[in-house]
Amino acid sequence: MTMTAEASKETHGFQTEVKQLLHLMIHSLYSNREIFLRELVSNASDACDKLRFAALDQPDLMKNEPNLEVRVTINKEARQLVIEDSGIGMSYDEVKSNLGTIARSGTAEFLQSLTGDKQKDSRLIGQFGVGFYSSFIVADRVSVLTRKAGTDEGVLWESAGDGEFTIEKAAKAGRGTQITLHMKADADEFLEDFRLRSVLRKYSDHIAFPILMPKQDMPAAEDDEEKKEDADKQPEYEAVNSATALWTLSRSEIKDEEYTEFYKHVAHDFEDPLTWAHNRVEGKLEYTSLLYIPKRAPYDMWNREKPRGLKLYVQRVFIMDEADQFLPLYLRFVKGVVDSNDLSLNVSREILQNDAVVQKMRNALTKRVLDTLGKFAKDKPEEYAGFWKEFGQVLKEGPSEDFGNKEDIAKLFRFSSTHSDKAEQDVSLVDYVGRMREGQDKIYFVSGDSFANASKSPHLEVFRKKGIEVLLLTDRIDEWMVSGLREFDGKQFQDVARGSLDLGALDTEEEKKAREEAAEKNKDLAGRVAKALGDKVQEVRITDRLTESPACVVVNDQDMGIQMRKIMEAAGQKVDDFKPLFELNPEHPLVQRLDHEPDEDRFRELSLVLFDQALLAEAGSLDDAAAYVQRLNKLLLELSA
Secondary structure, three states, X not given: OEEOOOOOOEEEEOOHHHHHHHHHHHOOOOOOOOHHHHHHHHHHHHHHHHHHHHHHHOHHHHOOXXXXXXXXXXXXXXXXXXXXXXXXXXXXXXXHHHOOOOOOOOHHHHHHHOOOOHHHHHHHHOOOOOHXXXXXXXXXXXXXXXXXXXXXXXXXXXXXXXXXXXXEEEOOOOOEEEEEEEEOOOOHHHHOHHHHHHHHHHHHOOOOOOEEEEOOOOOOOOOHHHHHHHHHOOOOXXXXXXXXXXXXXXXXXOOHHHHHHHHHXXXXXOOOOOEEEEXXXXXXXXXXXXXXXXXXXXXXXXXXXXXXXXXXXXXXXXXXXXXOOOOOHHHOOOEEEEEEOOOOOOOOHHHHHHOHHHHHHHHHHHHHHHHHHHHHHHHOHHHHHHHHHHHHHHHOOHHHHOHHHHHHHHOOOOEEEOOOOOOOOOEOHHHHHHOOOOOOOEEEEEEOOOHHHHHOOHHHHHHHHHOOOOEEEOOOOHHHHHHHHOEEOOEEEEEOOEOOOOOHHHOOHHHHHHHHHHHHHOHHHHHHHHHHXXXXXXXXXXXXXXXXXXXXXXXXXXXXXXXXXXXHHHOOOOOOOOOOEEEEOOOOHHHHHHHOOOOHHHHHHHHHHHHHHHHHHHHOOOOOHHHHHHHHHHHHHHHHO
């Protein structure tokens, strides 16, 4: 910080991330420059909302100035555009903090997400709450004069977007914020009255406060005296928006374009929503909700601590921005508004968390979102596939967090399966159950860290032979998801790489008898391999689940799955040593060769190679890969000698 000649003025440097952001803004990151007006008016509307809420406890804040409004004026001669609100305003410290930094977490992740593609990056901007800085798209200098409601002191902030800003105390007649844009030479269109009115009606017609502009239909003065009188007159203002809360209107009165523009205001997103649900509930419980499903996931969706939730209004009075009590965490991507007549106007966050009415609304709104997604998946499967890629993994948190709705949540899931060679996740559980073989009573799945890994698992061999479809679970969250879901449509989930393979009615009596005979015939081989491997395994047994591979490792029913182990280890959690079950395919030539090996040292080496290969196929890595390579090289040299 440096002090200027004026003792009260301070000069500060922008936060590093803001400097980078301003550079992108000033160099035409946005493909649609008019967006700046929508952002500034949305901020002004929020300021009015916050004052109205604060005045519930402190009515004196609005005693002398009861009107809440936004004014937009043009000064062509000075090339200035002014956006002014009568909202809550900012204090000196708030100005310094809010206009010198990006006041949201994750700015580093944001900048890392930028691709250099202007069109793609402009969509990213909307996910980071940086609307004020869009001013510099059209202005080469921005002045902000503001006064916090309930105080007598104003603050003036100014910047040319060049890496620094000044801040000083200043006089201001009333509360609120006045933003003056000193327009660039190529921004003449935004100094035209008709152009601004058009943009405001397009983007901000839904704002619940009047957006005022000077009237333009005044008759021209005919003589000098009249001209002098006109110059002394204060301009008359008129509203250019409908100033009606959109969610309070009937669905039949609202156009799709109005819905999408309201979403952009609520979500601070620059893309249209994927779909929405507008609903009014009347009866014992009365509330209105307007819920939106975005097209793209925000950059910080996996930050479960990030503030999120719906805009809450009570009897059309704004209460809070991110009311997270109305939807469960696995639906944290949903944006929108809820307005209730059944909550107290002096409701606080603590009361809200324990209110029985809130819980009823939460249950109903959750059901509404799930029904909306279900209908969307049915009506527009291709667009739903895009939603699933963006939000599917978050939705998979649902069964463990929301037991009562787990069946409806599960209907929304999509997976890859052995039904197709494609990696796309396009198989629903309804599809799977509909294709189940006669006599099949389980939903079979195998986990892997990729489609290629899962689809080539040796555990699938017997299922392919019998034509039984197996789901391929390739997301890291899948094993945890299955542990919460457990069953669907009365059919239990069964990991084909866990425990003993029991196909129930899908096995013939002849196959069961042959399995028992093979186990008895090769009992000595299994014991010999178990001795060679020692404490690396829990048990060695003969299997009929393999048709092409010589061996595989299997997780015990009571043990943690391999993919879950990877998640725990990646999170820094300590896990017990992995001791799998080791199964041998007695029909494979390598196993038959092993059975006839007389040299015990060589038998042990061959057994270890088979075990490491099976572990590598299942887990994708070995604890001691170097030992495996040395052992394999030694055997190769013996074969070539």
